Amino acid sequence: MRNIFVIFRKEIRSYxxxxxxxxxxxxxxxxxxxxxxxxxxxxVLMGMEEQMRGQAFPMNLNExxxxxxxxxxxxxxxxxxxxxxxxxFAEEKRSGTIELLATSPVRDIEVIVGxxxxxxxxxxxxxxxxxxxxxxxxxxxxxDWKPLAIGYLGLLLQAGGLxxxxxxxxxxxxxxxxxxxxxxxxxxxxxxxxxVSGYETATWAQVLAYxxxxxxxxxxxxxxxxxxxTIFYLTVIFLGLFFTSRSMESLRWRS
Amino acid sequence: MxxxxxxxxxxARNVAVDHISFEVQKGQIVGFLGPNxxxxxxxxxxxxxxxxxTAGAATVAGFDVLEQPLEVKKRIGYLPESPPLYPExxxxxxxxxxxxxxxxxxxxxxxxxxxxxxxCAIADVKNKLLGKLSKGYRQRVGLAQAIIHNPDVLVxxxxxxGLDPKQxxxxxxxxxxxxxxxxxxxxxxxxxxxxQTCEQVIIINKGKLVATDSVHNLQNRARGAETMFIEVGGRxxxxxxxxxxxxxxxxxxxxxxxxxxxxxxxxxxxxxxxKGFVRxxxxxxxxxxxxxxxxxxxxxxxxxxxxxxxxxxDAPAATEEPAAKGVA
Numbered sequence: 001m002r003n004i005f006v007i008f009r010k011e012i013r014s015y016x017x018x019x020x021x022x023x024x025x026x027x028x029x030x031x032x033x034x035x036x037x038x039x040x041x042x043x044v045l046m047g048m049e050e051q052m053r054g055q056a057f058p059m060n061l062n063e064x065x066x067x068x069x070x071x072x073x074x075x076x077x078x079x080x081x082x083x084x085x086x087x088x089f090a091e092e093k094r095s096g097t098i099e100l101l102a103t104s105p106v107r108d109i110e111v112i113v114g115x116x117x118x119x120x121x122x123x124x125x126x127x128x129x130x131x132x133x134x135x136x137x138x139x140x141x142x143x144d145w146k147p148l149a150i151g152y153l154g155l156l157l158q159a160g161g162l163x164x165x166x167x168x169x170x171x172x173x174x175x176x177x178x179x180x181x182x183x184x185x186x187x188x189x190x191x192x193x194x195x196v197s198g199y200e201t202a203t204w205a206q207v208l209a210y211x212x213x214x215x216x217x218x219x220x221x222x223x224x225x226x227x228x229x230t231i232f233y234l235t236v237i238f239l240g241l242f243f244t245s246r247s248m249e250s251l252r253w254r255s
Numbered sequence: 256m257x258x259x260x261x262x263x264x265x266x267a268r269n270v271a272v273d274h275i276s277f278e279v280q281k282g283q284i285v286g287f288l289g290p291n292x293x294x295x296x297x298x299x300x301x302x303x304x305x306x307x308x309t310a311g312a313a314t315v316a317g318f319d320v321l322e323q324p325l326e327v328k329k330r331i332g333y334l335p336e337s338p339p340l341y342p343e344x345x346x347x348x349x350x351x352x353x354x355x356x357x358x359x360x361x362x363x364x365x366x367x368x369x370x371x372x373x374x375c376a377i378a379d380v381k382n383k384l385l386g387k388l389s390k391g392y393r394q395r396v397g398l399a400q401a402i403i404h405n406p407d408v409l410v411x412x413x414x415x416x417g418l419d420p421k422q423x424x425x426x427x428x429x430x431x432x433x434x435x436x437x438x439x440x441x442x443x444x445x446x447x448x449x450x451q452t453c454e455q456v457i458i459i460n461k462g463k464l465v466a467t468d469s470v471h472n473l474q475n476r477a478r479g480a481e482t483m484f485i486e487v488g489g490r491x492x493x494x495x496x497x498x499x500x501x502x503x504x505x506x507x508x509x510x511x512x513x514x515x516x517x518x519x520x521x522x523x524x525x526x527x528x529x530k531g532f533v534r535x536x537x538x539x540x541x542x543x544x545x546x547x548x549x550x551x552x553x554x555x556x557x558x559x560x561x562x563x564x565x566x567x568x569d570a571p572a573a574t575e576e577p578a579a580k581g582v583a
Contacts, residue, residue, distance in 0.1 A: 003356070006352070006355045006356055010341075010352055013344075014341065014343050014344075017343045018343055095339070095340075095341075095342075096335060096336075096337050096339050097339040097340070097341060098339075099300075099305055099333070099335045099339050100333075100335075100339035100353065100356075100400070101356070102304075102305050103303040103304060103305050103328055103331070103333045104328060104353070104356040104357055105325045105326075105328040105329045105356075105357060105358060106356055107325075252305065252306055252307060253306075253307065
């Protein structure tokens with residue numbers, strides 16, 4: 001446990017002494033800010049049209065702003081996750097510092113979990129910027145906070161799974177670009193897998209669609225804590241970290 | 256302190272380390288000698304639990320590297336070929352990170368960081384980024400990192416590679432100074448380095464153990480035969496090389512004479528002798544014959560030659576006999 005924390009602190013620090021963390025946080029804040037501004041603008045327009053027509057449509061901040069925005073964040077995350085994980089192990093392998101970690105009295109799994117937690121923390125830091133935007137909704141409106149909290153939980157679970165996959169891919173190569181590109185490809189694929197359900201209903205298509213990380217987020221975006229989807233994400237996290245530890249072990253046998 | 260028995264590392268296409276056995280006693284400095292690609296690094300990586308052996312066993316401080324890697328890792332300090340530094344960290348911060356990894360904490364950790372900084376003469380770069388340090392400092396930080404947890408065993412992979420002569424001397428002195436409290440294995444392909452720092456030598460070549468012996472014995476063995484270059488000039492410009500060869504071959508102790516090159520006046524002969532010291536006799540022979548002795552220098556005994564000698568002279572017994580005599 002203590003070793004995990006030692007690794008975690010080192011990773012967090014190296015995110016923040018290099019420009020990576022600042023770059024990612026700034027880009028994400030800008031992109032999300034733009035999404036938020038758009039969503040809000042459209043919401044306000046709807047409200048004015050409603051007043052002019054004199055008809056009362058049900059207007060709901062949770063349904064019309066928070067829910068679609070959370071879905072957007074889950075997709076934007078796919079683009080940021082490779083940039084968070086690509087250096088985790090590739091960099092250590094390239095510079096030879098992996099030899100220090102592997103010959104220190106720490107278990108592989110402690111190193112892996114420490115690094116993965118650091119990556120997840122950086123992602124959570126990105127989510128903080130969305131919270132700043134949402135805070136305005138609470139100041140001027142009256143949305144329900146519970147669906148939002150569940151949405152955040154879903155985002156963290158989804159990112160946890162993808163980050164675990166990214167961590168695994170990072171152990172496969174010395175080259176950060178390769179690690180990043182491969183992770184990006186996999187993330188994208190896991191997103192679009194769901195599209196087959198649009199025209200195909202055979203079992204294989206259902207299985208493919210089920211594997212898509214995005215479909216499992218829908219319930220969280222609605223504010224529903226679905227055990228099935230939670231377990232799906234936990235499984236992805238577990239498998240990703242498990243493969244990472246296998247990969248670290250095989251590294252020793254091969255190199 | 257270290258026992259290695261039939262240690263083997265096999266890769267898909269080649270055998271990197273082939274049934275190596277040796278022992279190292281507590282407090283000794285042992286030189287691990289071999290040309291590049293001999294299997295030094297692979298052996299060290301197996302000792303430090305970075306690589307698992309394919310066959311055979313190794314124990315460090317009584318713990319098996321395969322069975323109890325965590326116990327071994329606690330007792331071993333390792334400096335890989337290139338020091339494992341994080342360029343974005345400062346020296347003191349890096350050392351304290353490594354210290355924590357090795358299980359130190361609290362005031363003891365701070366004490367050790369200060370101690371190794373002073374010991375390795377890196378106190379003046381304590382707050383500098385590792386990425387900005389010169390090669391000499393990087394190497395010393397690497398060494399400091401290896402001794403931070405006061406390990407019983409130190410494994411140093413080519414600790415002087417890439418340093419300038421002054422730094423090489425400083426590093427050697429530092430290693431010698433560490434010998435009292437630690438058992439040290441250091442690898443190198445430079446023979447004088449072993450002569451200066453180590454008490455015991457393990458020579459490997461192409462993954463096989465060639466000899467384990469004390470430095471003293473090895474030197475004697477190497478000095479048994481000597482190769483020299485003699486440059487002889489004729490009085491009036493021309494010189495019968497065959498005549499010179501004949502005359503030199505007659506000198507007591509000379510086993511082989513060969514004419515190498517001639518550039519105008521410069522005629523160089525290569526002379527091999529069996530016995531200790533024949534240079535005086537050679538010089539006299541040349542001068543008495545009425546030729547000019549322009550140069551007489553011993554060919555530096557390269558590691559490669561010692562290998563050739565060791566593998567040539569007692570080839571069948573080379574792996575068995577010295578190993579049996581061992582370090583004990």
